[in-house]
Amino acid sequence: MKFSLSKWFNDISIARKLYAVVGIMAVLIAVELGTLYFAATTLSSVRAFVGAEGLWSKSQKEASYNLRKYYQTQEEQDEKAFYDAMKVPLGDHKTLIELLKKNPDLPLARQGLIEGGNHPDDIDGMIRLFQRFNNISYIQKSISIWTEADSVIGQLIPVAERLRAEINSSSPSQHQMDKIISEIEPINQRLSILENDFSYTLGEGARWFENLILTLLIIIALTVELSGLILTYFVVRGITKGLKEVMHASKSVAKRDFTVKATVFSNDEIGVLATSFNDMTTELSNSIQKRIQADQELESKINFIQENDKRIVDIMDALIKTTQLDFSQKIIVSDRGDELDAIAVGLNAMSEELEFHLRQLKLSEEKLNNAQQLAHIGSWEWNIADNKIEWSDELYRIYGMNREKFEANYENYLKSIHPDDSEFVNGIVQKAYQDHQPFDFFHRLILPNGEVRTLHGRGEVYLNSEGEIIRMIGTAQDVTERKVAEEKLYQNNIELEMKNKEIAQFAYAAAHDLQEPLRSISNFSKLLAEKLEENSDKEVNDYMNFISGGANRMSQLIFALLEYSSIGKDMELKTTNCNHLVHEIVTDLSTIIEESRAEINIEKLPIIKCYDLKSVFQNLLINAIKFKKTGIPPIVNISATDTGNEYLFITKDNGIGIEPEYYQRIFVIFQRLHRRTEYAGTGIGLSLSKKIIEMHGGKIWVESEYGKGSTFYFTIPK
Numbered sequence: 001m002k003f004s005l006s007k008w009f010n011d012i013s014i015a016r017k018l019y020a021v022v023g024i025m026a027v028l029i030a031v032e033l034g035t036l037y038f039a040a041t042t043l044s045s046v047r048a049f050v051g052a053e054g055l056w057s058k059s060q061k062e063a064s065y066n067l068r069k070y071y072q073t074q075e076e077q078d079e080k081a082f083y084d085a086m087k088v089p090l091g092d093h094k095t096l097i098e099l100l101k102k103n104p105d106l107p108l109a110r111q112g113l114i115e116g117g118n119h120p121d122d123i124d125g126m127i128r129l130f131q132r133f134n135n136i137s138y139i140q141k142s143i144s145i146w147t148e149a150d151s152v153i154g155q156l157i158p159v160a161e162r163l164r165a166e167i168n169s170s171s172p173s174q175h176q177m178d179k180i181i182s183e184i185e186p187i188n189q190r191l192s193i194l195e196n197d198f199s200y201t202l203g204e205g206a207r208w209f210e211n212l213i214l215t216l217l218i219i220i221a222l223t224v225e226l227s228g229l230i231l232t233y234f235v236v237r238g239i240t241k242g243l244k245e246v247m248h249a250s251k252s253v254a255k256r257d258f259t260v261k262a263t264v265f266s267n268d269e270i271g272v273l274a275t276s277f278n279d280m281t282t283e284l285s286n287s288i289q290k291r292i293q294a295d296q297e298l299e300s301k302i303n304f305i306q307e308n309d310k311r312i313v314d315i316m317d318a319l320i321k322t323t324q325l326d327f328s329q330k331i332i333v334s335d336r337g338d339e340l341d342a343i344a345v346g347l348n349a350m351s352e353e354l355e356f357h358l359r360q361l362k363l364s365e366e367k368l369n370n371a372q373q374l375a376h377i378g379s380w381e382w383n384i385a386d387n388k389i390e391w392s393d394e395l396y397r398i399y400g401m402n403r404e405k406f407e408a409n410y411e412n413y414l415k416s417i418h419p420d421d422s423e424f425v426n427g428i429v430q431k432a433y434q435d436h437q438p439f440d441f442f443h444r445l446i447l448p449n450g451e452v453r454t455l456h457g458r459g460e461v462y463l464n465s466e467g468e469i470i471r472m473i474g475t476a477q478d479v480t481e482r483k484v485a486e487e488k489l490y491q492n493n494i495e496l497e498m499k500n501k502e503i504a505q506f507a508y509a510a511a512h513d514l515q516e517p518l519r520s521i522s523n524f525s526k527l528l529a530e531k532l533e534e535n536s537d538k539e540v541n542d543y544m545n546f547i548s549g550g551a552n553r554m555s556q557l558i559f560a561l562l563e564y565s566s567i568g569k570d571m572e573l574k575t576t577n578c579n580h581l582v583h584e585i586v587t588d589l590s591t592i593i594e595e596s597r598a599e600i601n602i603e604k605l606p607i608i609k610c611y612d613l614k615s616v617f618q619n620l621l622i623n624a625i626k627f628k629k630t631g632i633p634p635i636v637n638i639s640a641t642d643t644g645n646e647y648l649f650i651t652k653d654n655g656i657g658i659e660p661e662y663y664q665r666i667f668v669i670f671q672r673l674h675r676r677t678e679y680a681g682t683g684i685g686l687s688l689s690k691k692i693i694e695m696h697g698g699k700i701w702v703e704s705e706y707g708k709g710s711t712f713y714f715t716i717p718k
Contacts, residue, residue, distance in 0.1 A: 028224045046129065046206045050199055052092065055117040057195045059088035060153055064184050067160055071181045074167050082160055089153045091115025096150055099130050100143075138205025142198055148661075149194040152187055159183050193665065225377060225475065380408070382472040389413075398455070398478050400447040418444035418452065425457075436461045436469060442479070454483045576613065578605035578649075582638060585618050589625075596634055598625050603639040606647055610716055616692055617651075619685035620712050624653035627710075646698065646718060652711040658704040666702065689714070 063085035070078035094112030098104040106127065113123045133139040163180045166172055245263045252260035261278045378395025382388075391408045399406075399416055406412065410429075417425050421443040432439040438460045445453045459474030582602055586593065593600065600621070621636060628634040637652045658666065667690045686700075693700045693714045704710035 024227055028220060028227060031220055046202055046209075050202055051122075052113070052116060052118050052126070053195060053198050053202075055088055056092055056149075057191075059085045059117075060156075060188070060191055060195075063089075063153075063156055064188050067156065067163070067184060068181060070160075070167075071163060071177060079160065079164060082156075086153075086157065088116045089150065091117075092146075093150050093154070095127075096146060099127065100147075136205065138201055138208060142201045142205070145194050145198045145201065149191055149198065152190050152194065155187050156184070159187075193668075221377065225379065229379065229473075377475050377477045379475050380473070382410075384469055384471055395476060398453075398476060399445065400449065400451075416445060418446055420444070429459075432459060432461055432472070433469065436463060439474075442483075453478055453480045455479065573609050573611060575607060575609050577607045578613070578617075578640065581614060582617050582621075585614065585621060589618070589621065592622075592625060596625050596628060598628075598634040598636060601635070601637045603637070605638070605640045605649075606642065608647055608716055608718075610696060611692065613692065613716075615685075616689040616714065619689050620651045623685065624651060624655060624710075627653075627655045629654070629656055643715075646715045649714050649716070650711060652709065654709040657706040657708050658702060658710055659706045660704075663702055663704070667700070 063082050066078050066081040066085055070082060091112045095109045098109040109127055110123050113126060159180060163177060166177050264275055378398045379392045380395055381390045389408045396403050414422055414426060425443050428439050428441050440458045442454060442456050445455050447453060456477045456479045459472055461469055462471050464470050582605060586600055624636045625634050635654045640647055640649045667686050690700050697717045698715040700714035702710055702712050
C-alpha cells in the first residue's frame with residue numbers, strides 16, 4: 001500500500017501536528033543561529049591570519065634591518081637582534097610544517113603560532129581554518145603563498161651566517177661583505193609581493209565567505225517563514241474544516257433532523273469528534289425513537305421525554321458553542337448515568353481538549369512572530385473575495401502601527417508610503433493584480449514619528465481553478481541599514497576614484513619636474529667628462545661614466561613613467577584595422593628585425609573599435625625579438641580569433657621563455673627578470689600594455705615554458 005505524507009499528517013493528532021510545526025521551526029532557527037556562529041568564528045580566524053601576516057612582515061623587516069646594521073657595525077648585539085626578529089617567521093614555519101603533514105602534531109603547531117606572536121585565543125581558530133578549508137581555492141592559494149614566503153625568508157639565515165663568517169675571518173673582505181649584503185634586497189622585494197598577495201587573497205576569501213553566509217541566512221529565514229505559514233495554514237484549515245462539518249451537522253440535529261451526518265476528513269481529534277458525533281446522532285435518534293414509541297401510551301414518560309429534550313438542547317447548544325470555539329459553557333451531568341450523561345461527559349472532555357490544543361496553536365503562532373521579528377520580516381495576506389487584509393505582528397512593528405488603532409487596508413497602506421514612492425508602489429501592485437505575476441521591489445516608508453525607512457517588498461498572486469485571483473500573500477523586510485551601507489560604499493568608491501585621479505596627476509607632474517634637473521646632471525656630467533678626457537685616472541673616468549649612465553637611465557625611467565601615467569588621457573575609441581597597424585609597426589622596427597634575422601608571421605587580424613593599441617603590439621613584438629635564444633633567429637606569430645563577445649589576440653615566440661612563478665611579476669611596473677647588462681629596457685612595457693588592455697575591459701596574460709618560448713594573450717571586448 002502506497003504511503004501518503006498528506007494523509008498521514010491529516011490522521012495524526014492535533015497535538016502532534018502542533019509539536020511538528022514548533023519542532024520544524026525550532027530546528028530551522030537553530031540551523032540559522034548555528035550558521036551565524038560558524039560565520040563569526042571563521043571570519044575571526046581569517047582576521048587572525050591577517051594579523052599574523054602583519055607580525056610576520058614586521059619581523060621580516062626588522063630582521064633585514066638588523067642584518068644590515070650588523071653589516072655596518074659588526075657588533076654581536078645586532079646579529080642577536082637579527083635572530084630574535086627571525087623567531088616569529090621560524091615559529092610560523094614550525095606550524096606550517098606540522099599542518100602540511102597528514103597527521104600533524106597539533107600541540108607543536110599551536111606552540112609555533114605562539115612563538116609567531118599570535119594571541120592564544122586565536123590559535124585554535126587559525127588551525128581549524130587551515131584544516132577545514134584547505135580545499136577552498138582562496139585558502140589553497142594563501143597556503144601556497146605562505147609556503148613560498150616561508151622558503152624565501154629562510155634564505156636570510158644563510159646570508160647572515162656567511163656575513164658572520166666573513167666578519168669573523170682573519171682578513172675580512174669589504175667587497176665580499178658588500179656582495180653578501182646585496183642579496184637581502186631581492187629577498188625583501190619578493191617577500192613584499194608575497195605578503196601583499198597573501199593579504200589580498202585572504203580578503204577575497206573573506207568576502208566570498210561573507211556573501212555565501214548572507215545568502216544561506218536569507219534562504220534559511222525565508223524557509224522558516226514559509227514553513228511556519230504553510231504548516232500553520234494546513235493545521236488551522238484541517239481543524240476549522242472538521243469543526244465546520246460538526247457545526248453544520250449539529251445545527252441540523254438541533255432542528256431534530258438526524259439525517260445529516262458530519263463528513264470525516266481525518267483520524268485526528270476532530271475526525272474522532274465527527275465520528276463520535278455521527279455515532280451519537282445515530283444512537284440519539286434511535287434512542288429518541290424508541291423512547292417516543294415506548295412512552296406514547298404513558299403520560300408519565302412524556303415528562304421524561306420533555307426532560308430529555310431539554311437535556312439534548314443543552315447538549316446541542318454546548319456543542320454549537322464548541323464548534324464556534326466558545327468553551328465557556330459546560331454541560332451539567334445528571335445522576336442518571338444514561339446515554340445523555342455519557343454524551344455530556346464526552347462533550348465536556350472534548351471541549352477541554354480542544355481548548356488546550358488551541359492554546360498550543362497560539363503559542364506556535366507566537367514563536368512564528370518571534371522568528372519574523374528576528375529577521376525583520378513582516379507578512380501579510382489579502383483575501384480578495386472578502387477584501388480583508390491580515391498583517392503579522394512584525395509588520396505592525398515595522399510600520400510603527402498599533403493593531404487596535406490601525407485598520408490594515410490597502411488605502412491606509414498607501415498613505416503610509418513616502419509620497420514620492422506612492423504612485424510607483426500602487427503601479428506595481430496593480431500590475432501584479434492584472435498580470436497575476438509575483439512582484440519584488442523597494443520603497444520608502446514614513447513612520448508615525450516622521451522617520452523614513454526603506455522596505456523590500458515581495459508578493460505572490462494565487463488563483464482558483466477558473467484562473468480568477470482569490471488572494472495575495474507577501475512579505476515586507478526593513479532593509480534601511482543595508483541601503484545606508486550600500487550608499488556609503490558607493491560614495492567611498494567615488495572618493496577613491498577621485499583620489500586615484502589626483503595620484504595620477506601628481507605622478508605626472510612629479511615626473512615631468514624631475515626631467516629638468518636630470519638634464520642638468522646629464523649635461524654637466526658630459527662637460528666634466530670632456531674636461532677630464534686627458535685625465536689618465538681610470539677610476540675617475542669610470543665614475544663619470546656611472547654618473548652619465550645613471551642620469552640617462554633615470555631620464556628613461558621618468559619618461560616611461562610619464563608615458564604610463566598619461567595613458568587614458570584624451571583617448572577616444574576609434575575604428576582600427578589591426579592588420580595595417582601591425583604591418584606599420586613591423587616597418588618601424590625593420591632595423592632590429594633585420595639585425596636579429598627575425599621571422600614575423602602575421603595572420604589576418606580583425607577591424608575593431610578601440611583606443612590606440614600600437615604600444616601593446618610594439619612592446620610584445622620588441623620583447624619577442626629581444627628575449628631570443630642565443631644563436632637562434634626569433635620566430636614570432638601574431639594571430640587573432642573571434643570568441644563571440646570579444647577578440648582574442650595571440651603573440652607566440654620561440655624565445656627563452658618564462659618560469660611560472662614570474663607570470664604575474666612581469667606585468668608589474670619596473671619589475672625586471674634580468675640584469676640591464678643582459679637585456680636593455682626600463683621594465684615598463686608590459687605594465688603599460690596591461691593598463692591599456694584593462695582600459696578596454698579586457699585582460700592580458702602569458703603561458704610559457706622556460707627554454708621553449710612564450711605565448712602572450714590579450715582580449716578586447718566588442
